[in-house]
Amino acid sequence: MRRSDSTRPRPAWSFPEYTPVGVDLGSRAAVAAYDGKQGTDPDADDALLDRLGVTGGSRLVDLACGTGSLVVQAARRRAEAHGVDVSEEMLAFARTRAERAGVAPRWHRAGFLDYAHHGGPADVVTTRSALHQLPDFWKQQALLNAASMLRPGGTFYLWDVIFTFEPAAAETHVQHWIDTAGRAEGEGFTRADFETHIREEFSTHAWIIEGMLERAGLTVVSTSAPTPTHAEFVCLRR
Ligand SMILES: C[S@@+](CC[C@H](N)C(=O)[O-])C[C@H]1O[C@@H](n2cnc3c(N)ncnc32)[C@H](O)[C@@H]1O
Numbered sequence: 001m002r003r004s005d006s007t008r009p010r011p012a013w014s015f016p017e018y019t020p021v022g023v024d025l026g027s028r029a030a031v032a033a034y035d036g037k038q039g040t041d042p043d044a045d046d047a048l049l050d051r052l053g054v055t056g057g058s059r060l061v062d063l064a065c066g067t068g069s070l071v072v073q074a075a076r077r078r079a080e081a082h083g084v085d086v087s088e089e090m091l092a093f094a095r096t097r098a099e100r101a102g103v104a105p106r107w108h109r110a111g112f113l114d115y116a117h118h119g120g121p122a123d124v125v126t127t128r129s130a131l132h133q134l135p136d137f138w139k140q141q142a143l144l145n146a147a148s149m150l151r152p153g154g155t156f157y158l159w160d161v162i163f164t165f166e167p168a169a170a171e172t173h174v175q176h177w178i179d180t181a182g183r184a185e186g187e188g189f190t191r192a193d194f195e196t197h198i199r200e201e202f203s204t205h206a207w208i209i210e211g212m213l214e215r216a217g218l219t220v221v222s223t224s225a226p227t228p229t230h231a232e233f234v235c236l237r238r
């Protein structure tokens with residue numbers, strides 16, 4: 001499958017970001033199931049866009065946009081909205097969502113590492129529930145790429161499985177997350193999904209992420225961690 005024109009060549013030693021890690025989302029059925037499980041909520045997307053100051057004429061890039069709900073809501077308020085994802089299946093779902101909503105955001109088959117943003121600098125770059133797909137060395141490279149798309153003073157928003165617990169308490173907190181968040185098959189993400197996440201994906205500690213954001217030229221202006229396993233960071237590009 002041909003990738004987006006919005007990609008730049010990467011060296012042979014670059015992380016294979018088009019090879020899925022962890023929970024399998026590699027089919028149309030899996031993508032549709034994912035959209036249901038994660039509880040896509042346009043009202044929550046709108047609330048986030050309000051918080052980030054996205055209005056008509058804003059330029060927003062959502063990295064690893066998945067099924068595209070945030071991008072579609074941004075386009076509905078007439079922002080110039082770009083959705084970027086490595087998965088053709090995710091982008092197909094996102095395109096259909098946009099068509100149904102009567103909007104035409106720009107979709108790019110590209111990754112955190114190889115997405116080359118053309119056009120004017122973004123006012124807002126977001127990424128939700130996805131940076132953990134990269135090991136830490138590559139997260140840093142991805143954050144540098146994200147920061148490079150932003151205008152000075154522009155906003156970077158990160159939400160992910162990020163650990164605010166003390167490293168020595170990892171087993172207790174991870175087990176508690178799996179025990180409380182796992183649902184029965186067909187009713188949402190299962191224990192097995194969360195176990196796979198921890199075992200095969202690359203979630204890391206908040207203090208590591210904070211250092212990476214700073215080194216990417218992003219100043220953290222607010223953080224929130226509703227649970228010991230999830231956190232958001234709002235940053236401004238210096
Ligand atoms: C758990 S989903 C989250 C999707 C969406 N952001 C959301 O909040 O629903 C993770 C997404 O990251 C995408 N992805 C994985 N690795 C990526 C990479 N290196 N660059 C861009 N997207 C990536 C996957 O295709 C998938 O759509």
